[in-house]
Amino acid sequence: MEKALIIALDFNSLEEVTAFLDQFQEEKLFVKVGMELFYSAGPSIITEIKKRGHQIFLDLKLHDIPNTVKQAMKVLAKLDVDLVNVHAAGGKWMMEAALAGLQEGTQEGKQRPAIIAVTQLTSTTEEDMQHDQRIPLTLEQSVLSYATLASEAGLDGVVCSTHEVEAIHGKLGNDFLTVTPGIRMADDDTHDQKRIATPEKARLLGTNSIVVGRSITKATSPVEAYRLVKKAWEGTN
């Protein structure tokens, strides 16, 4: 997967998505469809976005017993998406089953969507993790351990914060994808995100792709905000 700036389309209707995308005219984007949009608009939202030529990260963060995740992935493979995800906390068998389902569901001659595992959410601090999940490790150790499991299961990469990217690439190589949300420009509201970085910092740390939602979608001018983030991410400012 090419390095990308992925816009999180956290809207709840096709109308809102269309109004947002129309502002970008012919420009081809990489967008993320998450739970809010998928649950409200249904699978046809994927066809609508694809018709416009955009790439899609379908972020449903599957986490269930291996058979359930495998069968769900088989169904998702029929949708024309480029990237999907699961929670690494579901374990290695579950991740192997997710990959197998995706492979089985992908039509012959078509490319299988890339699959990555969420490690520790970017809204989680080390203290939260140790207290709520009872994991007696540093946050980086936990992320690295989940990333190693995901790699052993044959997945293409992980969702993590920029703070763990160097450790992951150091252990698992630069081809193992790191997709990092929690991206904010220096003056932006951080909202519920805890492990954050600017797009410049993400680039310098070697992140493969960044995910940006509210800093673009809630901006007064989303197109202008997108251009600023893109320049910083690509190092062309």
Ligand SMILES: O=C(O)c1cc(=O)[nH]c(=O)n1[C@@H]1O[C@H](COP(=O)(O)O)[C@@H](O)[C@H]1O
């Ligand atoms: O899997 C994700 O995309 C994800 C994982 C994670 O650890 N943190 C995280 O914020 N996300 C998603 O990335 C997006 C970030 O949105 P903003 O905080 O608005 O930029 C949201 O759609 C989240 O669901």
